[in-house]
Amino acid sequence: MYKVITAWNLSRPDKELNQDVSNIQLRGYKRDTFLTGRFSLGLATDEIRPLSVSDISSRLCPSRRNLYFNKGKNRLSSTSARPTWGRKAGTITEKYIVNAHDKSITAGNIGKYSTIRKKLDKFSNEFKLDNSGDFSGLERLSGTEEENPERFLKLLNFAGREELFSRLFHRKMLTKKTELDHKHLILDKVDPILLNPNPKQIGISENVRPDFLLRDFKAIGDIKSGVGGIEDHYFLTCIGYALAYENEKNEDINFGIVYYLPTRHTRFFKPITSPQIYIFPIDDEARTWFLDVRNEAYDIISKDNSPPLPEDRSGCQYCKFYDHCVGDGLKP
Numbered sequence: 128m129y130k131v132i133t134a135w136n137l138s139r140p141d142k143e144l145n146q147d148v149s150n151i152q153l154r155g156y157k158r159d160t161f162l163t164g165r166f167s168l169g170l171a172t173d174e175i176r177p178l179s180v181s182d183i184s185s186r187l188c189p190s191r192r193n194l195y196f197n198k199g200k201n202r203l204s205s206t207s208a209r210p211t212w213g214r215k216a217g218t219i220t221e222k223y224i225v226n227a228h229d230k231s232i233t234a235g236n237i238g239k240y241s242t243i244r245k246k247l248d249k250f251s252n253e254f255k256l257d258n259s260g261d262f263s264g265l266e267r268l269s270g271t272e273e274e275n276p277e278r279f280l281k282l283l284n285f286a287g288r289e290e291l292f293s294r295l296f297h298r299k300m301l302t303k304k305t306e307l308d309h310k311h312l313i314l315d316k317v318d319p320i321l322l323n324p325n326p327k328q329i330g331i332s333e334n335v336r337p338d339f340l341l342r343d344f345k346a347i348g349d350i351k352s353g354v355g356g357i358e359d360h361y362f363l364t365c366i367g368y369a370l371a372y373e374n375e376k377n378e379d380i381n382f383g384i385v386y387y388l389p390t391r392h393t394r395f396f397k398p399i400t401s402p403q404i405y406i407f408p409i410d411d412e413a414r415t416w417f418l419d420v421r422n423e424a425y426d427i428i429s430k431d432n433s434p435p436l437p438e439d440r441s442g443c444q445y446c447k448f449y450d451h452c453v454g455d456g457l458k459p
């Protein structure tokens with residue numbers, strides 16, 4: 128997470144982008160962001176179920192049949208999520224990054240690149256041993272050549288080296304009181320960040336768990352991992368967290384941060400990748416985007432019938448409703 132700290136202090140979005148966030152109208156505690164009466168009533172009578180931030184932001188199923196089956200008017204009885212390589216890798220990534228951050232805090236003076244490499248090799252080996260169950264699970268879920276646990280661990284290792292390097296870089300800088308330091312960073316894996324917004328108002332279910340929070344800097348963040356590059360819905364997730372936070376706490380959040388680590392190579396090339404940090408103002412345009420997506424999702428789950436099978440079926444193999452959709456005509 129030192130990548131976040133250094134990126135923030137080098138760019139100072141709270142100063143540079145102050146104009147973008149100085150007059151935000153659509154706060155999670157204001158009526159303008161609340162659900163319309165029709166949807167609130169549906170929630171109050173349990174006709175539909177509240178959507179989570181990830182329900183709203185994820186695009187696994189382009190027609191959103193999965194949301195309908197999960198939370199809609201004629202929902203199916205609960206089915207558990209299919210374990211996937213990507214989900215498992217995401218959980219391990221979060222754990223690794225948070226542990227590497229903790230280790231970095233106590234790192235002594237290091238003057239050589241070779242020492243950083245050695246320290247992280249040792250740390251990664253220990254991490255793999257301590258989390259052997261997770262790595263065995265990853266091995267079992269691996270379905271393609273790209274889903275390679277050894278290579279994944281290497282990419283985590285490189286990310287850890289950058290964490291340590293960022294920490295050393297940060298230590299050399301004179302931090303002013305107004306600048307971000309590790310003491311400002313609240314990490315969910317260390318100090319749980321549990322948000323309980325009012326679903327009938329904001330349309331987001333309870334038990335929201337952002338990965339990190341910079342309360343003093345009005346920023347909220349998420350650690351993401353995946354194949355290829357950053358995707359729009361990663362930003363949507365942070366906007367949902369900000370609205371949920373504002374709704375419950377009555378306090379403003381102005382910035383979202385996505386810590387993104389590409390963990391898989393493609394069929395055609397196998398790059399070494401570095402964590403990427405995206406800091407963005409959660410301004411009224413961003414909020415309008417989230418609210419439109421949220422309203423569209425509530426509209427879908429409030430209908431009498433489920434949406435049709437989508438054209439793009441690339442997510443079907445990861446979906447827990449696969450068997451049901453095969454029964455409705457999805458070709459296996």
Ligand code: SF4
Nearest residue numbers: 188193443446449452
């Ligand atoms: S199996 Fe495919 S079509 Fe069916 S809900 Fe899941 S993603 Fe949508």
